[in-house]
Amino acid sequence: MNELTVRSIAGVAMIAITLATAWVGGMVFAVFVAALATAVYWEWSRIVTGWNIGWKIAGFFYCLVPALALLWIRDRYEFGFDLLVWVFIVTWATDIGGYAFGKTWGRNKLAPTISPNKTWEGLIGGMVAAGILGGLWALSRGLDPMLYWLGAPMAVAAQMGDLFESGMKRRAGVKDSGNLLPGHGGVFDRVDGLLVVATAVGLAVYMGWL
Template sequence: MVRPLADPLALTPKSSYAELPLRIVSAILIAPPAVAAIWLGTPYIEMVVLAAVFMMAVEWARLVGHDRNPWLIGAMTAGAPQPVIGYFFGGFDIAAILTAILFLAMLVMAKIAKLPRGLWLAAGIPVIVLPAISLLFIRNDPMGVQTALWLVAVIAATDIGAYFSGRTIGGPKLAPRISPKKTWAGLIGGMLSAALVGTATILLIGEGDIPLIAVVSAIMAVVAQMGDLSESAVKRHFGVKDSGAIIPGHGGLFDRLDGFITSLPTIALATALSGASVLQWH
């Protein structure tokens, strides 16, 4: 279930890091299966992706106000995995067709039932499907394992760097109407942390142009923050604090994976347009 949005309060020194232990425990629980799935590949990564798509479909339907319509939640959870399955067997073209069909189907179902927010419900299909397919596309590249692990490290570093620098330094708000706790210091700290960890990761991997990867990692920190802010805007619009409660300290899967919603498609598009993994750019 989604958690109602409370009025945002100014952080005090004692409360600033109160959720940190839960965040650390949650990260420890989430990271190993995700990294293992990326490393092992088929069929494990497909199983993990489908499970995530299923859970995020439930969260999205509830988030946009359809938590009291179990048949819509059922339609969403049954429909969202279909483009991903289509990608397994027919590639991107089939996935794109299925995504469009499901988007229209959600609109029609909401219209027939005379339910509000039908467009919001339908929007969840591409929001969930595109990052999922992007991860599979990246993983299927010859440098897919390295690229995916690099991106996971960069987004995790962004989250940690933004969290600590934002709460330690404070200062001007980044987008006070959307996410009152986020600051410019947090964004810059996240970019620096991403650049450092991204560079360290490719040094371990042994691939990539160091100055270029440092810059790309910092850019991905900004892209990830855009995903974070976008999810925050949706939650604020619907008056909820968390997309769910499946992950202690993080809320729902959307709360944990919001940075990947924008960063995965960005890297997948860059890979497709350049014909090579970002780690092979020079």
């Protein structure tokens, strides 16, 4: 089985598990989120081995806050599941759109010293995909009209999360945050953008903006 097939199967499985636990909600989703946060913190701790202790302390909160945000969205928001799916759609669309556009038209490097494969064309593609798919989902589910256009800015936020993790890995001299996910590296590699988007949307819900 080639790498692309393994990566595709693993990706579909991860999406299915994520959506299923989000749909069930309650303790099932809480345990799932806690497991993700724990895995990310374990990988974060491995990356920053030998760094200042402040990195491990910061990592604890970098994992905790998005986890609480996801649970807050699911349980406290009137359309919790639908908004969670919006968060997932925007994050996944950023990755997929960015990869497709970058692979096809990518010429101009976005942050060559941090992540040489990232391009401005990929970022734009991710923003377009996140904006369109996020907007369509929000419209179809009757979510806050603000979400019709918020997908594109959130794609930028997701990309910033990706670049932040890439910068950590480059400093540590590692390619992936771990090897828990076949064809995808570590858990941190897969949710680096989601951590930022979840935090931003969770804050918006908490503040009453959504």
